[in-house]
Amino acid sequence: MTRRSISRRGFFAGVGLTGATAVITSCGSDSEAAGSMASDKNGTSPQADSAGLATEDTKIAFDGEHQAGIQTAPQTHALLVAYNVRKEQRSAKGLQRIMRIWTGDARNLAQGHTPLADLESELAMAPRNLTITVGWSPRLISDAKLSDKLPGWIENNRDGLPKFKGDQLTEDFSDGDLVLQICGDDLTAVSHAARVLTRGCRDFVTPKWSQRGFIDSPTGETPRNLLGFKDGTAIPRSKEEYDDAVWDELGGSAMVVRRVVYDMPEWEALDRSSREVVFGRSIETGAPLGGTEEFDEVDLNAVNEQGLPMIDPHSHVGLTAGEGTHMRRRAYNWDGEVTALGSTGLIFICFQDDPDTAFTPLQKRLAEGDRLNQWVTHVGSAVFWCPAGTPEGGYWGQDVLEG
Amino acid sequence: MTRRSISRRGFFAGVGLTGATAVITSCGSDSEAAGSMASDKNGTSPQADSAGLATEDTKIAFDGEHQAGIQTAPQTHALLVAYNVRKEQRSAKGLQRIMRIWTGDARNLAQGHTPLADLESELAMAPRNLTITVGWSPRLISDAKLSDKLPGWIENNRDGLPKFKGDQLTEDFSDGDLVLQICGDDLTAVSHAARVLTRGCRDFVTPKWSQRGFIDSPTGETPRNLLGFKDGTAIPRSKEEYDDAVWDELGGSAMVVRRVVYDMPEWEALDRSSREVVFGRSIETGAPLGGTEEFDEVDLNAVNEQGLPMIDPHSHVGLTAGEGTHMRRRAYNWDGEVTALGSTGLIFICFQDDPDTAFTPLQKRLAEGDRLNQWVTHVGSAVFWCPAGTPEGGYWGQDVLEG
Numbered sequence: 001m002t003r004r005s006i007s008r009r010g011f012f013a014g015v016g017l018t019g020a021t022a023v024i025t026s027c028g029s030d031s032e033a034a035g036s037m038a039s040d041k042n043g044t045s046p047q048a049d050s051a052g053l054a055t056e057d058t059k060i061a062f063d064g065e066h067q068a069g070i071q072t073a074p075q076t077h078a079l080l081v082a083y084n085v086r087k088e089q090r091s092a093k094g095l096q097r098i099m100r101i102w103t104g105d106a107r108n109l110a111q112g113h114t115p116l117a118d119l120e121s122e123l124a125m126a127p128r129n130l131t132i133t134v135g136w137s138p139r140l141i142s143d144a145k146l147s148d149k150l151p152g153w154i155e156n157n158r159d160g161l162p163k164f165k166g167d168q169l170t171e172d173f174s175d176g177d178l179v180l181q182i183c184g185d186d187l188t189a190v191s192h193a194a195r196v197l198t199r200g201c202r203d204f205v206t207p208k209w210s211q212r213g214f215i216d217s218p219t220g221e222t223p224r225n226l227l228g229f230k231d232g233t234a235i236p237r238s239k240e241e242y243d244d245a246v247w248d249e250l251g252g253s254a255m256v257v258r259r260v261v262y263d264m265p266e267w268e269a270l271d272r273s274s275r276e277v278v279f280g281r282s283i284e285t286g287a288p289l290g291g292t293e294e295f296d297e298v299d300l301n302a303v304n305e306q307g308l309p310m311i312d313p314h315s316h317v318g319l320t321a322g323e324g325t326h327m328r329r330r331a332y333n334w335d336g337e338v339t340a341l342g343s344t345g346l347i348f349i350c351f352q353d354d355p356d357t358a359f360t361p362l363q364k365r366l367a368e369g370d371r372l373n374q375w376v377t378h379v380g381s382a383v384f385w386c387p388a389g390t391p392e393g394g395y396w397g398q399d400v401l402e403g
Numbered sequence: 404m405t406r407r408s409i410s411r412r413g414f415f416a417g418v419g420l421t422g423a424t425a426v427i428t429s430c431g432s433d434s435e436a437a438g439s440m441a442s443d444k445n446g447t448s449p450q451a452d453s454a455g456l457a458t459e460d461t462k463i464a465f466d467g468e469h470q471a472g473i474q475t476a477p478q479t480h481a482l483l484v485a486y487n488v489r490k491e492q493r494s495a496k497g498l499q500r501i502m503r504i505w506t507g508d509a510r511n512l513a514q515g516h517t518p519l520a521d522l523e524s525e526l527a528m529a530p531r532n533l534t535i536t537v538g539w540s541p542r543l544i545s546d547a548k549l550s551d552k553l554p555g556w557i558e559n560n561r562d563g564l565p566k567f568k569g570d571q572l573t574e575d576f577s578d579g580d581l582v583l584q585i586c587g588d589d590l591t592a593v594s595h596a597a598r599v600l601t602r603g604c605r606d607f608v609t610p611k612w613s614q615r616g617f618i619d620s621p622t623g624e625t626p627r628n629l630l631g632f633k634d635g636t637a638i639p640r641s642k643e644e645y646d647d648a649v650w651d652e653l654g655g656s657a658m659v660v661r662r663v664v665y666d667m668p669e670w671e672a673l674d675r676s677s678r679e680v681v682f683g684r685s686i687e688t689g690a691p692l693g694g695t696e697e698f699d700e701v702d703l704n705a706v707n708e709q710g711l712p713m714i715d716p717h718s719h720v721g722l723t724a725g726e727g728t729h730m731r732r733r734a735y736n737w738d739g740e741v742t743a744l745g746s747t748g749l750i751f752i753c754f755q756d757d758p759d760t761a762f763t764p765l766q767k768r769l770a771e772g773d774r775l776n777q778w779v780t781h782v783g784s785a786v787f788w789c790p791a792g793t794p795e796g797g798y799w800g801q802d803v804l805e806g
Contacts, residue, residue, distance in 0.1 A: 188629070198741055
């Protein structure tokens with residue numbers, strides 16, 4: 001819960017003095033760690049080979065200090081399912097019931113074991129880096145009278161995140177009482193996990209929305225979004241950065257989900273250099289404009305021969321530089337019905353200790369000034385608190401629910 | 404175009420005499436070839452490693468005697484897009500225009516090269532076994548006055564396949580003038596290919612429907628459908644079987660696409676042995692009931708101690724035994740919105756020289772008698788003629804369109 005040492009204000013103020021060094025430290029400079037994820041506390045086996053693909057039946061430990069699926073290197077597929085909890089279960093008791101069932105099933109699924117009452121055990125045998133991460137909404141927490149025990153941002157966001165300029169939110173992809181983030185490299189296992197978990201608590205919860213996403217990283221580099229850019233260059237990588245920015249005092253984390261739609265025809269009308277101005281990075285290398293390599297420091301003071309900034313202050317990078325390590329981005333591409341105009345975008349997912357000081361102020365700034373807004377629209381929004389990880393045999397949120 | 408040597412009638416009549424041997428020959432007995440696909444004429448590089456995953460940036464040759472994506476070992480992802488062709492392009496001339504553009508783009512995409520006018524070249528760089536296969540509908544062929552040059556089944560199916568008992572077809576997944584089957588192991592490349600191809604002919608064609616499917620074969624075995632069974636055990640594997648059953652006289656093939664919806668809650672209410680009775684195979688091994696291994700011959704005459712047949716004559720296998728090598732099945736799972744009841748099923752895709760003697764009579768028999776019908780419903784149907792493969796620099800259907 002330590003607040004970031006370099007606020008954006010400080011970043012700008014300090015640049016030119018010690019700022020440049022500070023940026024190197026805070027902005028994903030671990031270029032040597034780019035391809036290989038920093039060691040994952042939840043990982044007992046290699047999560048992905050150098051080609052970004054599981055080559056064996058890899059399993060990610062379910063139990064641990066923190067839930068798997070947050071620090072875990074992003075798998076190829078993500079399926080997010082949000083559920084509404086029935087009225088009679090909106091209590092600590094009810095939540096306990098659901099968490100017990102889900103934890104047992106999720107632990108089995110992640111280890112390739114057959115969940116209770118699952119007759120399709122063969123579909124669960126090859127989890128291939130399956131992780132299942134649960135989150136509770138502020139409203140559900142409030143209804144269950146648990147807010148007092150939990151971080152302050154939860155009560156502040158009881159009705160969801162604040163609305164941002166330009167938001168065109170629909171209920172189809174917003175809110176919900178509980179979320180399951182199911183990620184893995186085997187879509188059959190992901191699909192089966194969603195079915196088992198949904199079926200297992202069908203008397204207590206009803207699916208509200210689901211979103212499917214994918215990323216590909218065939219040669220181990222940062223995956224690309226469907227606008228063509230590398231996405232996820234600046235993220236926390238060290239244990240210190242995770243402790244500082246991602247995990248809260250209870251070992252949990254706040255998960256923000258935003259569904260973003262691209263305006264493909266308008267975007268495609270731009271030439272490549274215009275696209276690079278919008279992002280502030282090179283399409284090919286991912287380097288910040290003015291730099292040469294993806295993990296080069298972002299230098300917002302760099303100017304070209306005419307004395308103009310290399311990185312437009314209103315570009316995406318111009319507005320987000322220095323913030324990358326303050327939240328664990330775990331975004332996925334989505335691609336819907338094939339239409340003439342295209343129906344495609346990003347499921348932005350991020351984890352942080354406190355959205356009131358991480359996602360929300362950053363998104364406010366982006367919503368007001370990001371050049372990219374001309375081509376992207378946020379249509380879904382949800383925020384959840386993810387409890388800490390489980391000890392062996394424990395269940396999600398046990399400390400909070402029994403404490 | 405040679406008709407199958409063993410008709411179903413012959414199969415039943417002969418069983419007990421020479422029939423058993425005949426079954427071994429015709430029913431996917433190449434168990435040693437189960438994991439490794441028979442050599443693919445379109446493949447210039449390994450398509451998948453033993454884990455069913457590309458471990459390098461593998462490319463499948465675009466040009467060849469037949470189109471890629473038919474005999475090609477099924478990749479992890481499939482995206483089918485059907486298009487309607489605008490009125491003024493419904494001629495040989497119009498079709499020629501579309502095929503020239505698509506062939507050029509598809510050839511580039513499959514090789515990881517940048518298609519003309521594509522500014523997102525990075526998304527095309529790792530095709531990972533990308534194949535793009537085109538099909539023309541009987542109605543379009545008829546409108547373009549090309550029927551005389553093409554196989555007879557096309558004119559017979561001018562209004563689509565016959566309606567089968569129990570069909571609940573919707574326009575959302577049926578018909579269309581042209582289809583692109585885009586398959587690969589990298590969903591980003593698949594998605595980008597669909598965008599490039601749709602955009603490239605947007606003045607001539609409009610997407611009518613699209614369907615996304617997946618299969619996983621992490622340890623190289625036959626993939627499973629979402630009912631839990633191995634799916635695709637009995638398929639043609641040798642060059643002889645392909646020449647006999649899949650390729651027509653022009654080097655083309657008939658592609659049938661059927662969208663099947665599962666009734667998950669009702670299916671899940673069955674115990675495992677009831678499910679096995681319905682399919683006629685073991686869930687765990689895929690062996691025909693009475694056998695011990697997946698590729699064991701199907702013996703419809705085997706009886707248990709009580710003298711009852713091991714394989715119910717109305718099970719899926721009971722009705723399809725001996726037919727496996729008569730069409731190249733290339734089915735994919737689909738999984739939609741996560742709901743309490745589940746929304747999931749199969750995109751059945753098959754290729755054959757003549758649907759009037761392959762898919763249609765078999766489906767008629769299944770529609771009337773398959774026990775599985777209680778849990779599956781066909782909601783989409785389409786049939787297309789896939790032209791032969793291209794010589795270097797040629798375009799799809801060139802012989803037909805210029806001949």
